[in-house]
Amino acid sequence: MGKEVLAANWKSNMTLREMISWVNGFRRQMETQSQTDFGEKTIIVCAPFTLLLPLQEKIAGLVLPIEVGAQDVSPFDSGAYTGEVNAAQIKEFANWVIIGHSERRKHFGETDEVLAQKVNQARLVGLKIIYCVQDEATPVLEGVEVVAYEPPSAIGTGKPDTPENANSVAQAIRQKFPYVTSVLYGGSVKPENVGAFVSQKFISGVLVGGASLTPDSWFKLVTA
Numbered sequence: 001m002g003k004e005v006l007a008a009n010w011k012s013n014m015t016l017r018e019m020i021s022w023v024n025g026f027r028r029q030m031e032t033q034s035q036t037d038f039g040e041k042t043i044i045v046c047a048p049f050t051l052l053l054p055l056q057e058k059i060a061g062l063v064l065p066i067e068v069g070a071q072d073v074s075p076f077d078s079g080a081y082t083g084e085v086n087a088a089q090i091k092e093f094a095n096w097v098i099i100g101h102s103e104r105r106k107h108f109g110e111t112d113e114v115l116a117q118k119v120n121q122a123r124l125v126g127l128k129i130i131y132c133v134q135d136e137a138t139p140v141l142e143g144v145e146v147v148a149y150e151p152p153s154a155i156g157t158g159k160p161d162t163p164e165n166a167n168s169v170a171q172a173i174r175q176k177f178p179y180v181t182s183v184l185y186g187g188s189v190k191p192e193n194v195g196a197f198v199s200q201k202f203i204s205g206v207l208v209g210g211a212s213l214t215p216d217s218w219f220k221l222v223t224a
């Protein structure tokens with residue numbers, strides 16, 4: 001296993017002003033807690049498209065150990081696809097992308113076929129993918145290395161899976177899809193329970209929604 005991955009998913013939250021205040025708040029936490037070295041941790045913030053550039057600039061300006069990710073990508077190349085943001089456009093400002101989040105499957109009708117196109121587009125430009133599945137039965141395409149296991153019943157409900165069950169699903173995913181090198185757990189992860197998940201043998205990190213929305217809670221979680 002490589003570095004522990006701690007990925008924030010801001011979903012459809014944060015304005016420009018709120019993002020700036022979040023990053024300043026995170027830096028303040030680093031200063032007051034004298035913690036600037038996250039050594040074996042990869043910290044990622046997956047932001048709305050409108051914030052990718054300013055977030056990247058803000059993080060670079062303050063030299064923070066945070067990588068930028070998007071939350072979705074067009075299944076198509078550049079061209080006449082009104083409203084879509086393509087992989088090459090994302091790659092200018094981010095090096096990660098979430099694909100197949102259950103909210104995209106549910107509210108936007110994304111199918112395994114469309115998700116395969118998205119994976120293909122992301123891979124063509126070298127975006128690193130966090131591919132979300134709801135269980136070990138969800139297909140994972142070849143070439144995907146990082147998977148997030150997120151049971152829908154645990155997302156935003158305050159009712160996480162048990163670390164033991166998440167670990168056995170993670171193990172099953174690794175066995176079934178040998179090209180997957182890391183499985184993250186997502187669904188009601190908080191500063192209080194993150195340790196119980198990342199200490200499991202087959203869990204390499206977490207994908208976090210609600211608890212990533214304030215810098216204090218996110219700082220607590222990444223330093224827990």
Ligand code: PGA
Pocket residue numbers: 009150154155156157158186187188189207208209210211
């Ligand atoms: P949650 O969301 O942490 O708010 O449960 C996780 C996710 O949807 O990625």
